[in-house]
Amino acid sequence: MARPMTERPILLTGSNGQLGFALRRALAPLGTLLAFDRQSLDLADPNALRRRIAECRPAIIVNAAAYTAVDQAEAEADSAQTVNAIAPGVLGEAAAAIGALVAHYSTDYVFDGAAKRAYREEDAPNPLNVYGRSKLAGERALQASGAQCLIFRTSWVIGARGDNFAKTILRLAAERERLNVVDDQYGAPTSADLIAETTARILRRYRQTQNAENFPFGLYHLTATGATSWCAYAAFILAEAQKAGRALKLTAAGLNPVPARDYPLSAARPANSRLDCARLQRAFDLRLPPWQQGVTQTLHQLFGL
Numbered sequence: 001m002a003r004p005m006t007e008r009p010i011l012l013t014g015s016n017g018q019l020g021f022a023l024r025r026a027l028a029p030l031g032t033l034l035a036f037d038r039q040s041l042d043l044a045d046p047n048a049l050r051r052r053i054a055e056c057r058p059a060i061i062v063n064a065a066a067y068t069a070v071d072q073a074e075a076e077a078d079s080a081q082t083v084n085a086i087a088p089g090v091l092g093e094a095a096a097a098i099g100a101l102v103a104h105y106s107t108d109y110v111f112d113g114a115a116k117r118a119y120r121e122e123d124a125p126n127p128l129n130v131y132g133r134s135k136l137a138g139e140r141a142l143q144a145s146g147a148q149c150l151i152f153r154t155s156w157v158i159g160a161r162g163d164n165f166a167k168t169i170l171r172l173a174a175e176r177e178r179l180n181v182v183d184d185q186y187g188a189p190t191s192a193d194l195i196a197e198t199t200a201r202i203l204r205r206y207r208q209t210q211n212a213e214n215f216p217f218g219l220y221h222l223t224a225t226g227a228t229s230w231c232a233y234a235a236f237i238l239a240e241a242q243k244a245g246r247a248l249k250l251t252a253a254g255l256n257p258v259p260a261r262d263y264p265l266s267a268a269r270p271a272n273s274r275l276d277c278a279r280l281q282r283a284f285d286l287r288l289p290p291w292q293q294g295v296t297q298t299l300h301q302l303f304g305l
Contacts, residue, residue: 008100009034010203011058013041013091014065018162019105022196023064030204034058038065043087044079053094060203061095063088063104066135070109071266073130080130085137092145101148101206101217103199108155108187108223110136113270118227120276121153121219129267139219148212150202152195152222152280155273156233158294159192160301167302169234170241173250183231183257187273188223191294198222202284216283221275224291231257233295240296244303 010027014020015035027033034056041052043065053061066084067073073080088104095102109132110125127133142149158164166189172179209215228236235252242251260269277288 007031008057008059010060010062011053011056012036012062012064013043014038014063016161017064017066017068018157018159018164019192019195020064021161022159022192023062023199026193026196026200027062027203030200030207041065043083046086046090049087049090050094053091053098053100057098058100060206061091061100061102062199062203063091063102066105067131070129070131070269073134074266077130077134080134081137084131084134085141088138089141089145092142092147092149095148096146101150101203102142102145103150103152103203104138104142105195106139106151106153107132107135108153108270108273108275110139110153111270111272113185113272115272118274118276119221119272121221121279128270131267143219148215148217150217151219152199153219153275154190154195154222155275156187156189156223157192157195158189158298160298161192165189165230165233166237166295166299169237170246170248170302173238173241173248175249176254177249178254178256179234179250180256180258180263181231181234182260182263183229184259185269185271185273186227186229188225188227188275189233189291189295190223191298193297194224194289194294195222198280198286198288201286205284220280220283221277222280223275223277223288224294225277225288226290226292227274228291229257231255236292236295237299240299241303244299246303 009032
């Protein structure tokens, strides 16, 4: 006899990544959680994905795994395509076969950043780089799979685990007295904890829904509120480190704001990464906090406070 949906487990991919680590804690209270890292479930192996889902028969699949090396993707387009574009479709097809929901994460990089306002879900994507194109293809593959799905686009993620901008700034601040930082790209730094906790709240509601036909599946933007530039973000990080008594060579006065054209990278970045999250907040009765709150909380974790 098949188990009821509420008794079937949640399957999490990418469990040791920046977001996956936060999701492990946030999803645990919802029921049995089967957490897989890259070694135990590689999204580059479609057959392994199909087998694992058929074996576990989860009620929910949360896909936190991704190829996230944005610049490296320019030279490894096939790898980025396999993990970011093909795997979400495979997950969706396998989920549809057993009536499971897929929660998946995408990125602000699906947009070109030319807009003068925050991007809405209905705005036309136009990625500037291989990573963005692969993530957009993954969104579309999942949407076409026939599975019930939730796709959350987010940006500028910061977590206590994994690599991110804040950790890079703190590392360089211990070594240098001057630092060039891009000051003409804007977005909302968003903590992995906020993304994970918001996901858990939405999935809890899904678990409690008697009629899934009435549940607001679909594509949503999920970031903290407000916006800043990379340089202003770096100044905020340094100020928080100073408050925490960290001994650093670099202070905010040593930051040199530069345009992105003077800081060339392999992959082009959007100048505007702001995402309008009104749809998410209306659909799920949420109030997303300002970016400073999540960044401060994450830095306190890093500082052991």
